[in-house]
């Protein structure tokens with residue numbers, strides 16, 4: 247399609263690089279306005295040629311192909327006792343947008359889930375879309391029916407009231423179910439081995455009170471329970487936040503709804519053994535911008551950032567909103583409490599890390615958007631505000647991770663996606679205050695996930711796993727495995743894929759013993 251783009255846009259390749267490099271820091275700025283574009287002339291599927299448009303660019307800029315590859319090519323010393331699945335999910339536009347919405351952001355693409363099933367040194371690859379209400383409606387109509395990101399006023403009338411969720415951000419295996427999340431909707435339940443969609447709107451047996459669900463729930467290692475939340479929980483643009491806890495079998499036994507100072511993005515949160523820590527950045531839901539046909543959020547640096555802290559298991563009436571440094575953090579690395587003293591580590595910048603959302607007061611500043619590890623501390627009983635310090639100032643990055651078995655607890659090892667030309671995966675040792683970087687020359691790396699050497703291995707004893715895109719081979723993918731016992735030797739093993747794999751935002755590792763029906767290949 248010949249089209250004319252008005253203003254800077256985010257190209258698909260840039261976006262996938264961004265999910266490689268982080269959640270927005272590396273993105274070239276783009277406007278939030280609709281783009282001038284030649285009108286669609288028929289119902290045929292014709293993605294824009296312009297790589298800056300939604301789903302635009304060369305075919306490698308999107309995937310759309312559900313794939314299965316039995317026995318992938320494996321190189322190196324792949325550990326034969328590793329038995330589990332590495333799941334990933336990211337936006338993959340199902341259809342081109344209507345012409346007036348070609349300027350929508352890449353995060354509005356439909357969720358495409360991929361799985362590397364790993365056992366006995368063999369690796370099988372499979373991908374499937376999350377077939378939720380949105381996907382099925384568009385499949386039947388053979389065209390896009392949804393307009394701008396989280397703006398239902400721009401939708402085709404035929405889908406009014408339909409769940410707009412895209413299931414494209416993160417996935418968890420819990421109580422035997424693969425749950426795929428996008429923060430404006432309940433999760434999609436998929437079969438953890440076949441990736442077939444089982445429930446397009448999973449509500450924990452009807453006990454999920456929120457209309458939304460974070461992409462970053464936590465698993466309490468002490469109980470195996472799942473703790474999650476949803477913002478805009480009681481309706482579009484509502485200030486309500488629902489927080490719940492389910493037991494290891496997925497039965498919700500605690501649920502409270504509280505009110506935030508304003509409606510805004512709450513992408514991640516922290517759970518400690520005793521507390522829930524909510525975080526409200528100054529990325530506000532903007533009703534006027536939505537009414538004008540724009541995207542959901544606008545960055546307003548004049549608003550305070552808040553930490554909202556309350557006890558787990560209470561009625562929510564003890565919730566305190568603490569103000570502190572005006573930082574824009576996105577992902578929790580880890581956190582814990584010592585009595586009433588709470589510590590939370592995030593990656594974050596001094597300004598907007600999501601340049602695809604317009605800034606109200608100032609142009610996007612890539613320097614202020616650069617991420618560092620920020621340690622927030624607050625005493626629930628005695629503080630009036632939260633404090634912040636920067637850890638590992640030598641490391642810039644995004645997409646914090648840890649050994650997921652240590653959520654809620656004091657922890658030693660953190661991992662970070664290093665941004666910049668010499669990027670890689672940073673390994674941060676909180677005990678010694680030292681850092682090192684695992685990198686693969688010639689490759690762009692996606693977010694890594696920690697894999698324990700065995701399900702009961704000590705903290706940090708294991709591997710980092712993630713996708714790498716070969717820059718010399720048009721982005722052809724390798725699944726890369728570093729052994730944390732010897733990262734200096736380079737990747738211990740790779741799965742050499744014959745093509746560029748579907749992109750991702752986040753990934754998740756599940757041990758085979760937690761996957762119903764998983765048997766070693």
Ligand SMILES: [Fe+2]
Pocket residue numbers: 415416461462513577752
């Ligand atoms: Fe995220």
